[in-house]
Amino acid sequence: MSYKKKDKFIINGGNKLYGTITVQTSKNATLPIMSASLLTTDIVKIKSCPDILDVQNMIKILKKLGANVKLENCDCIIDSSKLKDICVDYKLCKTMRSSIFLLGSILARCKSASLAMPGGCNIGKRPIDIHINAFKRLGVKVVELNDFIFFNADSAKAGHIRLKIPSVGATENIVQFASTLKGKTEIFNAAREPEVVDLCNFLKKMGAKIYGAGTSKITIFGVDRLKGVEYKPITDRIVMGTLLVATAICGGSIQICGANVNQNKKLIEILSRMGCQINIKNGIINLSRDYSLKSIKTLSTGYYPKFPTDLQSMLLVLSCIVNDITIINEKVFENRFLIVNELKKMGAKIDIINNHTVRVNGVKNLVANKVKALDLRGGASLVLAGLVAKGNTVVENVHLIDRGYCHLEDMLKSLGADIKRI
Numbered sequence: 001m002s003y004k005k006k007d008k009f010i011i012n013g014g015n016k017l018y019g020t021i022t023v024q025t026s027k028n029a030t031l032p033i034m035s036a037s038l039l040t041t042d043i044v045k046i047k048s049c050p051d052i053l054d055v056q057n058m059i060k061i062l063k064k065l066g067a068n069v070k071l072e073n074c075d076c077i078i079d080s081s082k083l084k085d086i087c088v089d090y091k092l093c094k095t096m097r098s099s100i101f102l103l104g105s106i107l108a109r110c111k112s113a114s115l116a117m118p119g120g121c122n123i124g125k126r127p128i129d130i131h132i133n134a135f136k137r138l139g140v141k142v143v144e145l146n147d148f149i150f151f152n153a154d155s156a157k158a159g160h161i162r163l164k165i166p167s168v169g170a171t172e173n174i175v176q177f178a179s180t181l182k183g184k185t186e187i188f189n190a191a192r193e194p195e196v197v198d199l200c201n202f203l204k205k206m207g208a209k210i211y212g213a214g215t216s217k218i219t220i221f222g223v224d225r226l227k228g229v230e231y232k233p234i235t236d237r238i239v240m241g242t243l244l245v246a247t248a249i250c251g252g253s254i255q256i257c258g259a260n261v262n263q264n265k266k267l268i269e270i271l272s273r274m275g276c277q278i279n280i281k282n283g284i285i286n287l288s289r290d291y292s293l294k295s296i297k298t299l300s301t302g303y304y305p306k307f308p309t310d311l312q313s314m315l316l317v318l319s320c321i322v323n324d325i326t327i328i329n330e331k332v333f334e335n336r337f338l339i340v341n342e343l344k345k346m347g348a349k350i351d352i353i354n355n356h357t358v359r360v361n362g363v364k365n366l367v368a369n370k371v372k373a374l375d376l377r378g379g380a381s382l383v384l385a386g387l388v389a390k391g392n393t394v395v396e397n398v399h400l401i402d403r404g405y406c407h408l409e410d411m412l413k414s415l416g417a418d419i420k421r422i
């Protein structure tokens with residue numbers, strides 16, 4: 001997985017998008033599945049891993065823990081039979097928030113684990129209190145010291161946990177940990193995201209006994225051991241959503257193959273209401289946008305199956321070019337409007353009401369400018385804004401976009417966009 005050092009995109013806006021594209025494997029399914037591979041001493045093969053920075057960082061973390069990890073084409077082969085460490089690498093833990101769910105697998109395997117307090121990121125403080133309280137409910141001892149947290153599971157017992165927020169990461173941590181914890185563990189108010197379901201499907205293939213994945217109550221009966229498997233995670237619904245919104249913004253007509261349309265129901269409903277023509281047949285989704293768009297008036301994000309927070313920035317950009325007012329409520333994270341000031345440099349008219357609500361007053365055209373990606377999904381949304389802005393837009397810090405998109409510029413170029421990495 002070679003990564004380019006060039007950290008900018010230059011986009012000459014105005015092209016419509018046409019063509020057929022296959023969506024990459026999901027980042028948010030692949031990462032917890034890579035973590036769960038530590039639950040067996042057998043070899044695990046994760047197929048079609050996305051070529052993204054977060055997967056590269058997770059490979060580095062697993063190697064530093066003593067696992068043998070190799071990539072054959074895009075298949076990631078993990079042999080953790082000689083795991084030798086229980087402490088997640090400090091620097092990598094700070095740079096990648098999702099290293100937190102290694103807790104569940106390391107604790108299950110080694111009975112102790114330690115990691116640096118994961119860094120917050122630009123979209124929010126990203127506390128881990130729900131993770132810590134859930135582990136404590138199962139009898140795990142937790143000690144916080146300076147910037148590190150130490151966990152010990154010698155006296156852990158199965159039990160039931162109610163999450164105050166249906167946290168994806170906390171659900172994934174407990175599901176991993178309880179898979180080999182003797183007895184019955186129940187998680188109430190569990191996250192229902194497709195990526196949580198995919199992790200549970202991976203664990204069940206390894207021999208775990210998990211019921212209710214995808215509902216708010218997940219029940220796990222711990223088993224003695226889990227076996228190595230080959231597994232292909234689901235496709236990335238956020239990347240799929242990004243491409244659909246890109247076409248809604250630019251106009252044109254694209255086909256997306258191999259994606260699970262059900263995982264983007266809310267987005268598809270909204271884009272149809274806004275005036276896109278959408279056809280779904282044999283798992284292929286076709287979206288065309290030939291006429292002017294209508295406003296959806298208000299959009300609120302929420303926990304799955306509500307509208308996903310990870311697609312909020314893209315809908316914000318789309319609303320910027322709809323000739324009407326749109327109110328956007330971000331209900332999951334407390335700082336997911338970083339992109340607003342960058343969009344204003346491109347002529348967008350957006351008022352921040354508070355850190356959960358913005359009011360968009362659509363304009364006829366966005367204007368090219370030099371802008372900065374400040375977080376993963378906001379960065380991808382600035383690219384979408386550049387696709388439709390008149391002139392040459394430069395997006396900086398595209399390494400943030402590379403965290404979750406497998407060469408976004410190549411995907412868009414294949415659909416007719418005038419974009420290149422410089």
Ligand code: EPZ
Nearest residue numbers: 028098126127128129130131165167168169310332333376
């Ligand atoms: C996962 O993050 C995803 N990341 C995020 O995608 C996604 O936005 C998020 O779920 C919500 O769907 C991965 O799967 C790697 P949460 P996670 O715990 O697990 C608060 C992307 O762009 N909270 O469900 O960290 C938290 O602050 C990323 O791909 C606590 O208060 O999200 C947030 O407000 C961004 N205490 C809310 O819950 C905790 O202990 C939901 O967070 C944990 C979370």
